[in-house]
Amino acid sequence: MIGSRSAPATTVRRLVARAMARTLTAYVVPDARMARDAGLDLGAAGVDVAPTPRHASVLLVVGELPEGLRAATAIVYAQMPRPRVILAIGSGTTAPLPPADVVVTLDQAGLEEGLARTRALVASHTWSETVAPFTAEVLEAADADDVGMDHGAHGHGGHAGHDMPHDERTSHETASGHDTIGEEHAAHDTHVAPQDDHADHDGMEDPEGPASGPHAGHGEHPHHATESPPPERHDHHGEHSEPDHGAHHGASEAMIHGDRAAMGHARQERPENGPHEYHIGMDRDDYPVPSDDSAHAHVTVHHDGSPEMAHDHHAEMSHDAHGGMDLGAMGHDMSGHDHHMMDSRFMSMVAMTQGLPRSRDGLPMEWAETAFGPLFPGLPAGLAVRLTLDGDTVAAVTLDTGHVHRGIAASLPGPAATLMDRLATLDPLSPIVYCVLAAKGIAAIQGAERPDTVDRASIGALERERVVSHLGWLTAFLELLGMSALAALAARLHLAAAQAADTGAMLTLRPRIERLTRDVGRTPMLRRRTAGIGRLDSEALHNASGPVTRASGRPVDGRADSPAYLALGFESIARERGDTHARLQTRLAEIHQSLDLIAVSATIGLTLPEVPAHLSGSGMATVETPRGAASLHLVAHHGEITEAHISTPSRALMDLVPIVTGQAELADALVSIASLDLSPWEIDR
Numbered sequence: 001m002i003g004s005r006s007a008p009a010t011t012v013r014r015l016v017a018r019a020m021a022r023t024l025t026a027y028v029v030p031d032a033r034m035a036r037d038a039g040l041d042l043g044a045a046g047v048d049v050a051p052t053p054r055h056a057s058v059l060l061v062v063g064e065l066p067e068g069l070r071a072a073t074a075i076v077y078a079q080m081p082r083p084r085v086i087l088a089i090g091s092g093t094t095a096p097l098p099p100a101d102v103v104v105t106l107d108q109a110g111l112e113e114g115l116a117r118t119r120a121l122v123a124s125h126t127w128s129e130t131v132a133p134f135t136a137e138v139l140e141a142a143d144a145d146d147v148g149m150d151h152g153a154h155g156h157g158g159h160a161g162h163d164m165p166h167d168e169r170t171s172h173e174t175a176s177g178h179d180t181i182g183e184e185h186a187a188h189d190t191h192v193a194p195q196d197d198h199a200d201h202d203g204m205e206d207p208e209g210p211a212s213g214p215h216a217g218h219g220e221h222p223h224h225a226t227e228s229p230p231p232e233r234h235d236h237h238g239e240h241s242e243p244d245h246g247a248h249h250g251a252s253e254a255m256i257h258g259d260r261a262a263m264g265h266a267r268q269e270r271p272e273n274g275p276h277e278y279h280i281g282m283d284r285d286d287y288p289v290p291s292d293d294s295a296h297a298h299v300t301v302h303h304d305g306s307p308e309m310a311h312d313h314h315a316e317m318s319h320d321a322h323g324g325m326d327l328g329a330m331g332h333d334m335s336g337h338d339h340h341m342m343d344s345r346f347m348s349m350v351a352m353t354q355g356l357p358r359s360r361d362g363l364p365m366e367w368a369e370t371a372f373g374p375l376f377p378g379l380p381a382g383l384a385v386r387l388t389l390d391g392d393t394v395a396a397v398t399l400d401t402g403h404v405h406r407g408i409a410a411s412l413p414g415p416a417a418t419l420m421d422r423l424a425t426l427d428p429l430s431p432i433v434y435c436v437l438a439a440k441g442i443a444a445i446q447g448a449e450r451p452d453t454v455d456r457a458s459i460g461a462l463e464r465e466r467v468v469s470h471l472g473w474l475t476a477f478l479e480l481l482g483m484s485a486l487a488a489l490a491a492r493l494h495l496a497a498a499q500a501a502d503t504g505a506m507l508t509l510r511p512r513i514e515r516l517t518r519d520v521g522r523t524p525m526l527r528r529r530t531a532g533i534g535r536l537d538s539e540a541l542h543n544a545s546g547p548v549t550r551a552s553g554r555p556v557d558g559r560a561d562s563p564a565y566l567a568l569g570f571e572s573i574a575r576e577r578g579d580t581h582a583r584l585q586t587r588l589a590e591i592h593q594s595l596d597l598i599a600v601s602a603t604i605g606l607t608l609p610e611v612p613a614h615l616s617g618s619g620m621a622t623v624e625t626p627r628g629a630a631s632l633h634l635v636a637h638h639g640e641i642t643e644a645h646i647s648t649p650s651r652a653l654m655d656l657v658p659i660v661t662g663q664a665e666l667a668d669a670l671v672s673i674a675s676l677d678l679s680p681w682e683i684d685r
Contacts (some may be wrong), residue, residue, distance in 0.1 A: 001121045002098045003084030004128035017126035020057070020083070021119040024048070027056035027080065029073050030381035033472045034428060035062045036495040038106055040089070045112050051377065053079040058118060063106065063428065064091035068403035069382060071096055071138045072374050078139055083126040087114045096136035367395060370666070374403040374680075378480035378670055382680035385657075385673060387666065394661045394669045399654055401680035408684045412644035416442060416615045416636050420608065423632075423646075427681040429472070430625055432458075432465045432606060437623040437646075439608040441632040444619025446612065451621055454608065455564035461606040462623075463594035464506060467513070468497045469626035470587045470594075473677045474520070477584070480674050481529055489516055503604050510595050517588040530581040534660035534672025537578060543652040546628025548676055551586040552578030558624035568600045580660075580675040587677075614639050625649060627677055648682035 007013065025048045028035050032049050035042060040062065042049060050056035053076045065073060074096040077084070086093055090106030093099060102117045104110035373384035382404035388396035408426050412419065419442065424435040436458045443450035471494035478487035493513050500506045520526065541549045549556050555572035559565040573589045575582040598604060615636045622631045628649025635643035653676045660672035 001083065001085060001101055001125035001128070002132070002134070003080070003082050003086075003101075004125050004131050005082040006129070006131040007127045008129055009127040013127050017083075018123045020126065021123040024058050024115065024118065024122070025050040025056050026058040026060040026087070027053050027076065028060045028062060029065065029076065029375060030062065030069060031375070031377065031476075032491075033476055033494075034381065035060070036475075036491065037429060037468065037472060037498050038062060038090075039108065039495070039499045040106075040111050041108060041495055041499075042111070045108070045115050047115055053077075054081065056080055057084055057122070059084065059086045061086065061088045061093055061097075061100065062090060065093070065097075066382075066404045066406050068405060069374060070094065072403060073097055074136050074138050076375060078134060078136075082131075083122055085118050085121055087118050089114060096138045098134060372670065374400075378476070378674060380476075380678060380680055383678065387661070387669060389666060392666050394664050394666065397658050397661050397669075399657055401654070401683040404680050404684070406684055409644075409646055412646070413641050416639050416641050417611045417613075419611070419634075419641055419644075426646075426684060427625075427648075427679055429679055429681065430465055430469060430627075432461050433623055433625045434630070436462060436606070436608070437621060437630055437632050440621035440623060441619055441634040442611055442615065442636075443609065444621045445615060445617040445634060445636055446619075450609075452563050455562045457607050457609075459564060459568070460503065460598050460601040460604040463597045463601070464497070464500065464604040466594045466626045467506075467591055467598075468494065469677075470591050471497055471513070473587065473626075474584075477674055478520070480671065481526065483523070483526065486516070486520060486523070490520075500604070503598060503602055506595070506598055506604055510599075513595065514592060517591055521585060521588050526584075527581055530579070530584060530671065530675070531577075532579055532581075533664065533668045534580040534583075534675055535578050536656060536659060540656065540659050544628065544649070544656060545652065546625070546649050547586045547590060548583055548653060548656065549628070551575045551582040556629075558622050558629045561622075565597075568597055570597065580672055583675045612639070618643075627653065627679060627682070630682075648679075650679045650682040653678045654683065 009017075024046070026042065027050045028042075032042070042060075047058065047060075053059075057080070059073070059077050059080060061073070070093070077086070077097060085102065086098065086100040088100035088103045089110055092103045101121055102114045104114035104117075368389045369386060370389060371384065371386045373379050374382050379385060382401065384400040384403060386398040386400075387394050388398075406425075408422065412422060414422065420435045420438040423438040424431040426434045436454060439458075440451040440454045443454050471490055475487055475490040475494050478484075478490055493509065493516055496509050497506065497513070500509065536548065536552050538552055538554055541552055541554060545556050545558075550573055553574055553576045555574040557572040559570055560572050562570075570593075573586060573593060575586050616638055618633070618635045620631065620633045622629055624630075625648075630649060631647045633643070633645040634641055656676060657673055657678075660676065661669040664672060
């Protein structure tokens with residue numbers, strides 16, 4: 001086992017290892033939603049899902065990880081306490097991750113076999129005297145770059161580097177465990193650091209090993225200098241400290257506990273298509289300098305570092321400014337040596353805040369940055385979001401989807417016979433819909449009436465995938481809001497819908513799914529938490545589609561143009577408010593609608609026509625995915641796809657992020673981003 005603890009295997013330790021093997025907790029990569037989409041029932045297999053790497057003993061890797069996500073996963077692995085095991089389902093692991101301890105097939109039987117082998121490993125190899133440290137270039141780069149952030153610059157010493165062995169201290173990333181945003185609009189992020197090899201993951205100290213450091217989980221990283229204290233103010237009435245102009249960071253960081261709530265967010269080379277940065281409001285270089293003549297001051301900094309205030313005649317203190325008190329009558333000479341001594345130690349609030357950004361309320365604030373992703377439970381796996389905060393308000397946002405870049409769009413040209421298989425791998429959250437899109441594109445080359453034939457054969461399969469997708473989104477959304485009971489019920493129904501083998505199984509689930517959507521829709525706290533935030537008007541949605549657009553009063557739906565759907569009585573669903581709650585209600589209504597279409601179509605199977613061996617020509621097709629319209633333009637020549645251009649809904653949804661987060665509080669911004677249901681996998685260029 002790669003992640004054994006360094007110690008002799010004594011009798012007591014063997015007994016402890018056997019007890020640990022009976023209760024396994026797994027951190028799932030890319031995320032638990034993808035595991036359920038693959039039909040994996042982790043609870044039935046006897047493993048609990050850990051909200052943070054610190055609480056996990058098993059790194060459960062589902063499917064093959066893109067290169068960018070492997071780097072982030074390596075940092076997550078370094079944060080897990082020993083003993084730790086890598087269980088890979090569907091594919092092994094490659095650098096920078098170490099080789100997987102157990103590799104099994106991607107199905108329930110493989111999961112159960114893998115967990116049995118994992119328990120045997122934990123029971124017999126928890127302790128070892130030949131433990132190799134885990135080192136990787138991504139960990140060294142993360143230590144040097146601080147994952148793109150500088151805690152020391154923001155007054156937060158949360159790197160927890162002291163409680164790690166030297167060989168693994170290079171990975172000092174903190175990780176947000178599980179950001180639960182309650183009704184009080186607070187985002188509580190668990191600050192996680194790589195653990196000492198001499199401390200058990202459940203907090204139990206090694207009886208014979210050294211105890212963990214005094215700063216476990218929240219230690220000051222040695223690379224960051226302590227910030228200097230705020231300037232002191234001295235006057236003739238005593239000596240007291242001036243209020244800290246950066247004090248808002250205390251409230252901000254108490255709320256988000258660390259400026260990098262990003263599970264394994266590693267700095268990487270900029271991908272071809274990102275990251276994308278959006279600034280909201282003024283730019284940093286455009287801040288107006290305060291010009292209040294009543295308190296105007298010039299600051300001169302001496303060679304010894306002491307500031308000297310040179311006041312003009314407008315800034316002279318009057319007797320009334322101190323409640324009628326005459327400073328001269330108190331026997332103080334305001335000139336000469338005493339004046340210089342006072343000015344060298346006194347700095348006004350105007351000088352301290354001069355040049356800082358002005359918030360909308362006119363208060364000067366320092367900007368702080370906080371990052372979420374690409375393995376943050378509250379957002380889609382693979383999406384990295386960096387927010388620039390003006391206090392607790394979002395001033396700018398940067399998105400990076402390059403962590404899941406695989407070059408699939410560039411690989412679409414090739415044999416027409418296998419185009420459906422290639423395009424189905426574009427989005428693991430919606431593989432069927434992209435398979436159907438490829439089939440409709442090929443059918444369009446053959447004739448204008450052929451795509452409708454594909455629609456009639458695929459309605460049930462597409463609508464089942466829509467139900468599964470909306471339930472998967474609903475589960476993650478409820479978890480983000482801290483509604484654990486409803487989230488657990490949604491997760492069970494999401495898994496059951498993904499496992500449904502035929503129409504009968506789906507229709508059996510229908511009463512339970514409709515009861516869930518009714519309960520969610522009637523929850524008063526959920527309405528209060530989501531109503532009025534992330535509002536989008538129709539003008540901002542000219543390029544967008546899907547439930548986000550329909551929630552803003554635009555009934556744009558690609559299914560409304562399909563004769564096959566219209567024959568089943570399909571009508572577009574729309575809401576008017578355009579806020580986060582309207583997007584929730586739209587998806588709940590679409591779940592009901594999809595279940596009706598499944599019942600009418602009487603099948604969830606997918607039967608697609610064969611591809612002609614000598615396909616030639618061009619054609620264009622559109623499919624309404626769970627997130628909006630996706631289109632494909634193909635050019636074929638003698639059975640080969642020579643050109644393929646695809647447009648996916650998530651690219652347009654990504655452009656809406658700065659709108660829904662602009663000038664929003666941090667907690668509201670995260671909820672608004674999640675309400676878009678953006679899939680980074682679709683943005684693969």
